[in-house]
Every structure is written in structure tokens, then in C-alpha cells.
Amino acid sequence: MYRNWLLVAPAIGLSPTAASAQTPPANVSAAAPDGIVAAMTYAGYLAELSKDGVGDPMIETELAGWPGYIYFYGCQDETNDNCQSVRLSVGFDRKTPMDPKALNTLASDKLFASFSLDEEGDPYVAWDIVTGDGIPAAVFFKSLDNFSWMIDDVSQTVFENDE
Structure with a gap:
């Protein structure tokens, strides 16, 4: 009987690998970029x-349908690891430069x-998250x-x- 269970369990998705793939991580940290990728994928x-x-880690992603990046900060200079925070970032490519006053109003x-304009007047939006040794994955997901x-x-x- 035990042997038959071993044959059936993977077929119905009860293998340890399948179960662990469905388990959300408890915590995420900028010090473990692979863990952030796994959490985001989950x-x-x-x-x-x-x-x-x-040479610091960077995650390429999509946020609200826009290409985005997650940059890692506070990393060790020599090894580019043990990072302390991440920055979510999305930029918008306008046809015409955005008025800085309009951006300030939007940001208020x-x-x-945080909001900024690049040299072409395209707006960028960023959101920093300090993770240190780790934050609950639920907090990261909410962010x-x-x-x-x-x-x-x-x-x-x-x-x-924008004309």
C-alpha cells in the first residue's frame, strides 16, 4: 500500500517539491536577492x-504593466552582496518633457x-524598502x-x- 501511495502522491501534486513550491517565503531580505525573486514569482x-x-544585484520586472527594476543598495563594495535595502523603480518615456511643477504636484x-526627472524630462518613480536582516514577506508583497x-x-x- 505504501508503495502505491508514492506513485499517486506526485500525480496529485503532493510531492515535497510541489508542496514547497506553493509555500510562500516567511521573510525576504536584500541580502538574499534569490529569495526576493522567489517571493515575487510566488x-x-x-x-x-x-x-x-x-555589479550589485538588480531585478528586472513589470509593475502595473510598466517595465520596472528593483535595485539593491547598501551592498558590500568588494563583493556586491549582503545588501541592506531595495528600490522599486519605474520610468515613463513621454513624448515631451514633463513640467517639474506638475511632477511636484503629482508627488505631493x-x-x-520619490519622484525625479531624467535629462530628457521623463519622470521616474521610486520606492525604497529597508530590509536589513529580513522583513515579513507579507510586508514586501504589500509594498x-x-x-x-x-x-x-x-x-x-x-x-x-503629453503631445
């Missing part, structure tokens, strides 16, 4: 780990986010969701009157 986000221009009621909702809202304003 939550349904696209997440591809790469490196930025100085967006808690936790991703809140940032995504804000990006969806901001994108509508960013492209208003």
Missing part, C-alpha cells in the same frame, strides 16, 4: 535577477515614493502591490497632455 510577478552597472500626495497601484494611478497623470 506572488505572480515577473522577476529576472541580473546585475546593475556596478504620494506617501513613500509591491501598493507601489504597483500607485504606478497605475501616476501613469495616467504622467501622460495627460
Whole structure:
């Protein structure tokens, strides 16, 4: 009977591998970029780990339908690991430069986010999360969701009157 159970369990998705793939991580930390990728994948986000221009980890993703990046900060200079925080970032490529006053108005009621313009006047939105040794994955997921909702809202304003 035991042997028959071993044959049936994988077929119905009860293998240890399948079960663990469905278990959300308890915590995430910038010190473990692979764990953040796993958490994002679990939550349904696209997440591809790469490196930025100085060799720190970077995750390429999509937030609210826009290409986005997660940059890692506070990393060890020599080894580019043991990072302490992440920055969620999305940029918008407008046809015309955005007026800095309009960006300031937009930013005035967006808690936790920072806004900037690049040299072409395209707006960028960022949201920093300090993880240190780890934060609950649920808090990280909530931050991703809140940032995504804000990006969806901001994108509508960013492209208003962009001719």
C-alpha cells in the first residue's frame, strides 16, 4: 500500500517539491536577492535577477504593466552582496518633457515614493524598502502591490497632455 501511495502522491501534486513550491517565503531580505525573486514569482510577478552597472544585484520586472527594476543598495563594495535595502523603480518615456511643477504636484500626495526627472524630462518613480536582516514577506508583497497601484494611478497623470 505504501508503495502505491508514492506513485499517486506526485500525480496529485503532493510531492515535497510541489508542496514547497506553493509555500510562500516567511521573510525576504536584500541580502538574499534569490529569495526576493522567489517571493515575487510566488506572488505572480515577473522577476529576472541580473546585475546593475556596478555589479550589485538588480531585478528586472513589470509593475502595473510598466517595465520596472528593483535595485539593491547598501551592498558590500568588494563583493556586491549582503545588501541592506531595495528600490522599486519605474520610468515613463513621454513624448515631451514633463513640467517639474506638475511632477511636484503629482508627488505631493504620494506617501513613500520619490519622484525625479531624467535629462530628457521623463519622470521616474521610486520606492525604497529597508530590509536589513529580513522583513515579513507579507510586508514586501504589500509594498509591491501598493507601489504597483500607485504606478497605475501616476501613469495616467504622467501622460495627460503629453503631445
